[in-house]
Amino acid sequence: MQVVIKCLKGGSTSADVDENTPITEIKKKVEKSLKIPVSQQTLIVSGSPLQDDKKIGDYPKIKEGTKIYIVIKKPENLQTSLGKLLRKYYSEEQCKIIADEFMRNFQTKVDNLSLDDLERIAISNLNEL
Incomplete structure (x- = not known):
């Protein structure tokens, strides 16, 4: 069956899906087509989010022609992601100290990059695409 995936910001x-199609597979198709990273997508049908570990068949409301809406989540910044990781192993106070020190060191290193360094990084990352 065919479903329509609509982005609330346009596009x-x-x-083409069947009852065995994983939700993550749909997200990958959206990433290719609409250039929205999988990690930033929340797919919604009838006001309910679709869970990545489920399949289309787990949602009886999804039928031929169903519209699935995408909500785009704002990406987390580096400090927020680092804080989440550190909270698994350290207290809140320790996390703040470690994250702040890491960000200071990171910013210092970025500030000291030359234009040649930035060009090498850009070329290296473009070649991976």
Whole structure:
């Protein structure tokens, strides 16, 4: 069956799916078509978010022609991601100290990069695409 995937900020695509299609597979199709990273997508049908570990068949409301909406989550910044990781191993106070020190060191290193360094980094990352 075919479903329509619509972005609330504009843009849409369609996908051929069946009851065994994983939600993560739909997200990958959206990433290719609409250039929205999988990690920033929340797919919604009838006001309910679709869970990545489920399949289309787990959602009886999804039928031929169903519209699935995408909500785009704002990406986390480096300090927030680091804080989440550190909280698994350290107290809140320790996390703050470690994250602040890491960000200071990181910013210092970025500030000391030359234009040649930045060009090498850019070329290296472009070649990976």
